[in-house]
Amino acid sequence: MAELLIGKAREAIRRVDLSQGKDLLSSDYGLRSLAGWVKNKFGVTIQIDEIRNMEPDELKNRVCQLAESAYDGKESEYPVMAGLYRFAGTGGQGGIDRPALVSWARERFDVDLSLEDLKNKQRGEIRELLVSHSCHAQQLANEALAAVKEKVDQLFASTGGTTPAVRASGGNGALDSLTSWVNEKLKCEITTEEIAKLKRDELEQKLNNAVEDRYRPEMRRMERALLLQLVDTAWKDHLLVMDHLRASVGLKGWAQMDPKVEYKREGMRLFEQMWEAIDERATDLLFRMEQLDEEFVGSTWVETSARHDDAESASDIAQQQQEAIDASQGDRRVDPIRNRGKRVGRNEPCPCGSGKKYKVCCMRKGS
Numbered sequence: 235m236a237e238l239l240i241g242k243a244r245e246a247i248r249r250v251d252l253s254q255g256k257d258l259l260s261s262d263y264g265l266r267s268l269a270g271w272v273k274n275k276f277g278v279t280i281q282i283d284e285i286r287n288m289e290p291d292e293l294k295n296r297v298c299q300l301a302e303s304a305y306d307g308k309e310s311e312y313p314v315m316a317g318l319y320r321f322a323g324t325g326g327q328g329g330i331d332r333p334a335l336v337s338w339a340r341e342r343f344d345v346d347l348s349l350e351d352l353k354n355k356q357r358g359e360i361r362e363l364l365v366s367h368s369c370h371a372q373q374l375a376n377e378a379l380a381a382v383k384e385k386v387d388q389l390f391a392s393t394g395g396t397t398p399a400v401r402a403s404g405g406n407g408a409l410d411s412l413t414s415w416v417n418e419k420l421k422c423e424i425t426t427e428e429i430a431k432l433k434r435d436e437l438e439q440k441l442n443n444a445v446e447d448r449y450r451p452e453m454r455r456m457e458r459a460l461l462l463q464l465v466d467t468a469w470k471d472h473l474l475v476m477d478h479l480r481a482s483v484g485l486k487g488w489a490q491m492d493p494k495v496e497y498k499r500e501g502m503r504l505f506e507q508m509w510e511a512i513d514e515r516a517t518d519l520l521f522r523m524e525q526l527d528e529e530f531v532g533s534t535w536v537e538t539s540a541r542h543d544d545a546e547s548a549s550d551i552a553q554q555q556q557e558a559i560d561a562s563q564g565d566r567r568v569d570p571i572r573n574r575g576k577r578v579g580r581n582e583p584c585p586c587g588s589g590k591k592y593k594v595c596c597m598r599k600g601s
Contacts, residue, residue, distance in 0.1 A: 375449035
C-alpha cells in the first residue's frame with residue numbers, strides 16, 4: 235500500500251506545471267530583477283551584461299549615478315513642461331501663446347530667442363528646443379553652485395566653521411564683494427548685514443538656496459508642494475491608524491503584555507513606516523512627473539508670499555509623539571476643582587449689594 239501511494243504521489247508531482255518558476259532558477263534572475271526595478275523606479279534602462287561582473291558597492295554606485303543623471307534630466311524637462319502648460323490655450327498660434335512663451339524663455343533661460351525660432355514648429359519641436367536651453371541653464375546652475383562653494387571656502391579659509399562671516403572676512407571687504415556677486419549673478423536681493431552674522435554652513439546653505447531659486451524655481455516649488463501633500467495625507471492616515479491601534483491594543487493584555495508598552499512600541503514602528511512610505515512615494519512621483527495633472531503643474535508656476543520656516547526633523551516629531559503618548563497614557567493625578575473664594579450662605583445678604591438674600595439673587599442667576 236505504501237509503495238502504491240508513493241507511486242501515485244510521484245505521478246501527481248510530475249503532472250504539476252512548474253514552467254512559470256523556471257526564471258527563478260536562472261543564474262541572472264537577481265540581475266534581471268534589479269534591472270527591472272531600476273527601469274520602473276527611475277525610468278532608466280540598464281544592460282545586464284554591463285553589471286554582470288560588478289561588485290555590490292560598484293553596482294550600487296552605478297545605479298546611483300544613473301538615478302542622478304535621470305533626475306538632472308527631469309530638472310531640465312519640468313520648467314519646459316510647466317511653461318507649455320502655462321501658455322497653452324491662451325489664444326496663441328497653434329494653441330500656444332508663442333509671444334508670451336518666447337518672452338518667458340528669454341528671461342528664464344537667459345537666451346537670445348525670437349518668435350521666428352518657434353515659427354512653423356509643432357509642440358514637440360518647441361519642447362525639444364526649450365529643453366536644450368533648459369539644459370544649458372542647468373549647467374549654469376551647477377557652475378554657480380561650484381562658485382558658491384569656492385567663495386565660501388575662500389572666506390573661511392583661515393577660520394573654523396563656527397566663526398561668523400564678519401570675523402572670518404577680517405574686515406577686508408570680502409563680504410561686500412560676495413554680496414555684489416550674489417546680487418549681480420543670482421539676482422538675489424541680499425545685504426552685507428544679513429550674511430555677516432552667518433556661520434559657514436548657514437552661509438553656504440543660504441547661497442545654495444539663492445542659486446536654486448534663480449535657476450530651478452519651478453522644480454523646487456513642485457518638490458515642496460508634492461512633499462507637503464504627501465506628508466499631509468500620510469499624517470492623517472497615521473492618526474487614523476493610531477486611533478484603531480488604541481482601540482485594539484487592550485487585547486495584548488490577554489497575551490500577558492503591557493498594553494501601554496505595546497502601544498508605544500507599535501506606534502513608533504508605524505511612525506517609521508509612514509516616513510519610509512513618504513520617501514518611496516516621493517521618489518516615484520518625482521521620476522514620473524509627466525504623469526502629474528496639469529492643475530498641479532500650474533499650481534507650481536506662481537508662488538505667493540513664501541515662508542522659509544525651519545522644518546522639524548523626523549526625530550523631533552518622533553520625540554513629540556513619544557511625549558504625547560507618555561502624557562496621554564501615564565497615571566497622572568488630576569487635581570479637583572476647588573472654590574478658594576469666600577463662601578456665601580444661602581440666607582445671607584447677596585454680595586452684589588441688591589439687599590436680597592443670596593439664594594434668590596446671584597445664586598439663582600448662577601444656576
